[in-house]
Amino acid sequence: MAGPVVWDRWSRSIDDPVMAFADIGFMFDIKKYQCSPKQVEKADPPLYRYHPERFKAYRDYAEPVSKFYRQKVEPSSGMLTVGQLNEIMLTMISELNRRSMAFPRKQKGSHPESSLVIEAEETLATAYGRFTQAGRQIMDFPPALIEMLARTDIDDIPLNSIRLPYASQYIHFGPQKDLELELGWFVDGAYVEQRGVSGDVRFTLTAIPHDHSLSRQWYVFPEAEYTQDFVGDYRLMDLSTAINTMLSDRLDSLKVQQTRKGGDITASVQNELSMSGSSIPD
Structure with a gap:
């Protein structure tokens, strides 16, 4: 038994609580109605701008996951077994x-799929x-440094020459108005992880x-993100070649998947190209 599911929620401001109670008192004995004070929204955490802080602030499961990693996951690579991922x-x-289930089901009609x-x-x-x-290492890059990095050519840097100070760190560079992962979601940082062997890395963009x-409503609206592993053969490539190869492989995979479904791959291909700042030619 999953428990009760909220169908709809209605609220209003009142001037006289006594009269309001009298007006709706007859509903209190009807089990399908529940009258209660309006829920107060949780305030943004003081360090909301950092993804790790806002992630843990709105999810009760964040601390159990953190504890699980500290106690059970192999630290040098961070790789999970199937059983660990399932847990x-x-x-x-x-x-x-x-x-x-506590979010009004009637209001979910136009919301994204739970998957x-x-x-x-x-x-x-x-x-x-x-x-x-x-x-919990956070590196906060100021705007001036971000601007300098944007002008720096790093295409020829071999992946296996990249040395990260920690097994994982979060790099914060603030909302980038020209990098919109989804409508209204702006890239603001990335988790950068070592995956065991020198040159094996994972980037997870946050927005x-x-x-x-x-x-606050992460359980209804999927949070925009993008993750990519550069492991195995990628570690022998320079950054530019690795990105281009990854993108090509990803697009080939999408084409195969969409062909099997008999669908139009235009939207998916355009989405992949936009990640690299490109677009489908007219």
């Missing part, structure tokens, strides 16, 4: 279901878990919503 997912989905929420949470939960396992209330 993390069970913790996350339990909270997702609990919160989702999209689960997919986003899996990516972010594992990135956050590894981040906490490695000591901050223009509407901060979306962070």
Whole structure:
């Protein structure tokens, strides 16, 4: 038994609580109605601008995942076994279901599928878990440094020459208005992880919503993110070649998947190209 599901929620401001009680008192004995004070939204955490801080502020399962990584996950690579991933997912989905059932079902008609929420949470939960396992290291890049880095040519840097100070760290560079992962979600940082062997890395881009209330409703609205592993053969490539090869492989995979479904791959291909700042030629 999953428990009760909220169908709809209605609220209004009142001037006279006594008269309001008299007006709706007859509903109190009807089991399908529940009258209660309006829920107060949780305030943004003081360090909301940093993804790890806002992630843990709105998710009860964040601390259990953090503890799980510290106690059970191999620290040098952060790789999970199937059983470990299932354990993390069970913790996350339990909270997702609990919160989702308390959200008015009538208002979910136009909302994204829950599978999209689960997919986003899996990516972010594992990135956050590894981040906490490695000591919760946040690097805050000021705008001046970001501007200088944007003008620096790093295409020829071999991946296996990259040395990270920690097994995982979060790099914060603030909302980038020209990097919008989803409508209203702006790239603001990235988790950068070592994956064991020198040159094997994972990048997980995070995004901050223009509407901060979306962070509180992560169980309804999937948080925009993008993750990519550069492992194996990629470690022998320079950064530019690795990105181009990864993108080509990803697009080939999409074409195969879409061909099997008999669908139009235009939207998916355009989305992949936009990640690299490109677009489909007219």
